Amino acid sequence: MSRYWGRIAAGLVLAALIASLIAALLLSLGVASARFPGTGAPARDVGHLFRTTLLQASLSTLVSIVSGIAIAWALDRVAFPGRNAFVAVLSTGLVLPALVVAFGVVAVWGRAGWINDGLLALTGARLPGTIFGLHGIVFCHLILNGALAARVCYNRLAAMPARKLKLGRSLALGPLDRFLALDWPAIRAAIPSLAAVIFLFCFTSFAVVLTLGGGPSNATFEVAIYESVRLDFDPGLAARLALIQLAICFVVIVPAAGWPLGAALIGRPPTLPHWPDHGPARALQIATIMLAALIFGLPMLAVLAGAIAPGALATLASPAFATALATSLIVATCSAALAIALALVLALARANVALIAATGVPAGWARLLIGAPAFAYLAMPALVLALGFFLLARLTGAAPDAVAPAILVLANALLALPLAAAILGPPLERLSASTARLQRSLALSGWRRLLDIELPLIRPDLGYAAAVAFCLSLGDLGVIALFGNADFSTLPWLMYRAMGSYRSADAATVAAALLVLTVFALLLIPRLIAGPRHVDA
Amino acid sequence: MAREKPPGLINWKSVKFYCLTGSKLSVSPLRPFLLAALLLATPATAQDQPNLTIYTYDAFAADWGPGPLLKSGFEASCGCTVTFVAVNSSIAALRRVQLEGEATKADIVLGLDTSFAAGARATGLFAVHGLDLSGLALPVDWADPDFVPFDYGWFAFVYNRETLPSPPASFEALAGVDGLKIIIEDPRADTPGLGLVLWVKAAYGEHAAEIWTALAPHIVTVTQSWSAAYSLFLAGEADMVLSYTTSPSYHLIAEGDRRFAAARFREGHYLQVEIAAVLASSPHPDLARKFLAYLVSPEGQATIPTTNWMFPVNPKVTLPQGFATPLTPEATLLIDPTTVEANQRAWIGEMLDAIQ
Numbered sequence: 001m002s003r004y005w006g007r008i009a010a011g012l013v014l015a016a017l018i019a020s021l022i023a024a025l026l027l028s029l030g031v032a033s034a035r036f037p038g039t040g041a042p043a044r045d046v047g048h049l050f051r052t053t054l055l056q057a058s059l060s061t062l063v064s065i066v067s068g069i070a071i072a073w074a075l076d077r078v079a080f081p082g083r084n085a086f087v088a089v090l091s092t093g094l095v096l097p098a099l100v101v102a103f104g105v106v107a108v109w110g111r112a113g114w115i116n117d118g119l120l121a122l123t124g125a126r127l128p129g130t131i132f133g134l135h136g137i138v139f140c141h142l143i144l145n146g147a148l149a150a151r152v153c154y155n156r157l158a159a160m161p162a163r164k165l166k167l168g169r170s171l172a173l174g175p176l177d178r179f180l181a182l183d184w185p186a187i188r189a190a191i192p193s194l195a196a197v198i199f200l201f202c203f204t205s206f207a208v209v210l211t212l213g214g215g216p217s218n219a220t221f222e223v224a225i226y227e228s229v230r231l232d233f234d235p236g237l238a239a240r241l242a243l244i245q246l247a248i249c250f251v252v253i254v255p256a257a258g259w260p261l262g263a264a265l266i267g268r269p270p271t272l273p274h275w276p277d278h279g280p281a282r283a284l285q286i287a288t289i290m291l292a293a294l295i296f297g298l299p300m301l302a303v304l305a306g307a308i309a310p311g312a313l314a315t316l317a318s319p320a321f322a323t324a325l326a327t328s329l330i331v332a333t334c335s336a337a338l339a340i341a342l343a344l345v346l347a348l349a350r351a352n353v354a355l356i357a358a359t360g361v362p363a364g365w366a367r368l369l370i371g372a373p374a375f376a377y378l379a380m381p382a383l384v385l386a387l388g389f390f391l392l393a394r395l396t397g398a399a400p401d402a403v404a405p406a407i408l409v410l411a412n413a414l415l416a417l418p419l420a421a422a423i424l425g426p427p428l429e430r431l432s433a434s435t436a437r438l439q440r441s442l443a444l445s446g447w448r449r450l451l452d453i454e455l456p457l458i459r460p461d462l463g464y465a466a467a468v469a470f471c472l473s474l475g476d477l478g479v480i481a482l483f484g485n486a487d488f489s490t491l492p493w494l495m496y497r498a499m500g501s502y503r504s505a506d507a508a509t510v511a512a513a514l515l516v517l518t519v520f521a522l523l524l525i526p527r528l529i530a531g532p533r534h535v536d537a
Numbered sequence: 538m539a540r541e542k543p544p545g546l547i548n549w550k551s552v553k554f555y556c557l558t559g560s561k562l563s564v565s566p567l568r569p570f571l572l573a574a575l576l577l578a579t580p581a582t583a584q585d586q587p588n589l590t591i592y593t594y595d596a597f598a599a600d601w602g603p604g605p606l607l608k609s610g611f612e613a614s615c616g617c618t619v620t621f622v623a624v625n626s627s628i629a630a631l632r633r634v635q636l637e638g639e640a641t642k643a644d645i646v647l648g649l650d651t652s653f654a655a656g657a658r659a660t661g662l663f664a665v666h667g668l669d670l671s672g673l674a675l676p677v678d679w680a681d682p683d684f685v686p687f688d689y690g691w692f693a694f695v696y697n698r699e700t701l702p703s704p705p706a707s708f709e710a711l712a713g714v715d716g717l718k719i720i721i722e723d724p725r726a727d728t729p730g731l732g733l734v735l736w737v738k739a740a741y742g743e744h745a746a747e748i749w750t751a752l753a754p755h756i757v758t759v760t761q762s763w764s765a766a767y768s769l770f771l772a773g774e775a776d777m778v779l780s781y782t783t784s785p786s787y788h789l790i791a792e793g794d795r796r797f798a799a800a801r802f803r804e805g806h807y808l809q810v811e812i813a814a815v816l817a818s819s820p821h822p823d824l825a826r827k828f829l830a831y832l833v834s835p836e837g838q839a840t841i842p843t844t845n846w847m848f849p850v851n852p853k854v855t856l857p858q859g860f861a862t863p864l865t866p867e868a869t870l871l872i873d874p875t876t877v878e879a880n881q882r883a884w885i886g887e888m889l890d891a892i893q
Contacts, residue, residue: 032636035638036635045886045889048893099765106772110769110772110773110774111718111773111774111775112772112774130757132758206761207761207765210723210726210758210760210761211761211765211769212758213759214756214758214759215753215756215759215892216723216759216889216893217893219723223723223726223761224725226723226725226726227725229632230628230726231725231881231885232656232882233632233635320600387632387636394636401622482625482629482632482633482636483624496764499764500596500762500764501596501599501602502767502787502788502791502846504768
């Protein structure tokens with residue numbers, strides 16, 4: 001048994017480091033609060049903000065997961081050329097700056113959007129109501145996260161063990177029975193961590209909620225934190241609010257981290273011929289795919305269309321764009337590499353915990369301890385992260401400008417970590433189960449086993465995880481608000497600054513460039529990492 | 538205070554994106570590689586000449602902002618190096634100085650506005666400016682010992698003349714137009730959002746809540762930033778957006794687009810004055826004061842209208858052709874900073890309760 005503990009210990013140490021970082025970030029604000037006592041008064045409507053945020057995040061998660069399952073189910077049954085590219089393009093929502101997607105949604109569904117323009121021309125009337133409100137928030141969150149859910153569930157279905165499919169086919173299961181008996185158990189195991197990631201993204205969503213929310217009745221908890229930092233400077237209150245947020249989010253973090261991954265439900269890709277459904281189920285599947293293409297694709301098309309303007313080429317050819325592009329690529333590459341390395345540590349540790357658990361030793365606590373801190377990081381409000389990282393950087397004595405890029409890389413890597421670990425976890429768990437014996441018989445070291453056996457075999461998953469981590473970082477610029485490095489700009493930042501200076505055409509061009517870059521990265525990176533033989537994964 | 542013809546357009550404070558860093562764009566293609574090197578090494582620091590460090594909001598230091606022009610203009614004669622450290626908002630700049638305390642590298646904080654003046658003064662971090670500002674012209678009397686005003690503008694609702702030929706001329710009129718939609722900013726997250734709360738309060742006093750209740754059905758959404766609000770307006774999602782009287786001047790001068798205008802409200806318009814101050818901990822206080830003097834000089838102020846799109850404070854500056862006309866002092870509303878500081882939470886609460 002002891003041979004399993006090396007990797008578990010590594011995972012526990014990493015998890016402890018992440019937990020310490022979170023504690024240090026909060027503590028640094030607590031220490032600073034001694035110098036800035038503030039009023040100590042919590043924001044006036046903190047209870048209301050929590051309720052609306054909880055409602056919004058729960059609804060968004062539910063809608064995203066259900067849609068994701070439906071899309072995955074349809075994709076698994078309906079084979080068409082470019083199916084994987086289709087999934088990759090859908091995933092762009094997750095990794096674009098949320099504000100870009102929100103504006104894409106408005107360009108399609110808004111008062112002056114495509115749908116209403118079309119309806120006006122055809123029928124002389126607009127859609128009832130507006131896109132602004134709780135439904136607008138949930139809809140935008142669906143576009144941001146639904147494709148991720150689809151991708152993860154689809155991977156589960158695509159990895160269905162061949163013997164199960166064979167059995168199902170010989171029993172001539174109907175579409176519903178097939179879903180309940182074969183698909184659902186495979187998907188179910190992936191849901192807790194998927195739902196947790198989506199819930200945490202939605203809970204901490206700020207720009208989307210305020211842009212589409214339609215007013216303070218749908219405001220988000222984070223405005224209370226803004227209030228505590230902007231109106232009277234009260235870092236202690238900001239830290240307490242962040243702690244409350246963290247505590248609430250543990251409701252989803254604990255099941256996500258503690259739930260077994262169900263790796264036994266993953267097999268080798270079936271060599272059986274494609275097994276489609278027939279009749280109404282197939283019609284429903286095709287309709288689902290077409291609907292998904294419209295719902296997810298139209299806002300992205302709108303973002304692209306926004307770039308069609310005079311001066312777009314000049315923007316793309318400007319030195320500022322070239323510099324921001326290069327900076328973004330470097331930061332994204334570094335954070336993706338870091339995220340993958342950290343995710344491997346966590347996923348390998350969890351895989352060994354599963355091995356121990358299989359022998360009957362209670363190991364749920366280890367799973368929880370390894371998994372929870374990475375999720376907890378996602379529950380931290382961006383403003384608290386910015387303040388905390390700034391305070392911690394000052395402790396190191398380094399010039400803020402100098403450490404800003406490193407902190408951005410770390411912050412982005414941690415943001416992508418739970419997702420990357422969730423992608424790598426199940427295949428590694430399955431592999432560990434099968435290679436543990438091999439390792440023993442060949443007397444392989446853990447390192448050799450990792451490099452020679454495990455990494456080559458999970459290359460497709462590594463590719464997808466790396467692509468997602470890369471693009472998440474590409475679209476984000478969260479924590480360096482206070483660092484103010486005079487020589488540091490990334491593409492999202494370039495876009496935001498242009499937007500803030502009436503230069504909406506420039507902003508639209510940069511947004512479209514980001515979208516193209518993201519799609520390109522989502523298609524290319526998995527190929528680069530997985531190798532030509534694995535492109536299908 | 539006598540005021541000639543001030544120039545001005547828009548204000549950039551809103552430009553800040555709260556989750557973003559700010560900085561200037563430089564053109565070196567090598568920058569990414571230097572950036573990578575930064576991960577490993579500390580950059581070379583200043584040599585023999587003194588370095589004047591100015592914390593400001595990012596749009597001020599942007600390529601198209603006033604920062605680069607002020608830097609080269611002042612460096613021509615000061616024998617110093619000017620460094621703008623651009624953080625995501627002026628309030629973030631203040632918070633950063635507060636966190637750094639005595640150890641801050643900043644000599645000047647530039648870009649706060651009068652709503653935050655009292656809070657900034659209470660930090661005790663700022664020194665008396667000691668400048669003679671009697672030659673400046675603002676719509677209000679200015680006698681602040683610590684803060685130097687460097688531009689100003691009025692909040693206003695901006696609209697598109699083609700789609701809204703007859704805009705409302707007051708908050709009450711706005712509330713009475715059936716189906717008229719506006720977009721505003723959240724006072725907790727954005728400076729113009731707070732400006733609107735102060736505007737309604739200054740205009741309506743204890744009846745402010747009634748005005749907010751009447752406005753509520755017209756509000757499309759309450760955004761986290763001026764940029765999001767303005768972009769939604771440009772996309773056609775509302776008839777009017779909370780911005781500045783100078784916003785249309787940008788479209789006219791920079792884009793040749795005459796469609797936009799700012800609605801004049803008979804209650805008057807709330808004034809935003811942007812201010813700069815020297816830190817008491819600055820190792821070069823004299824140099825810092827010289828910079829502030831340059832900032833408000835005719836030469837320094839000439840950069841303001843078409844870079845920061847605000848009215849310059851120096852009456853010797855001629856406004857460019859097509860610029861907005863400044864409002865009169867009679868049409869100007871302003872609540873003194875101490876009263877703002879003491880009441881802003883209550884007033885924001887009143888607004889939120891009324892429109893929630």
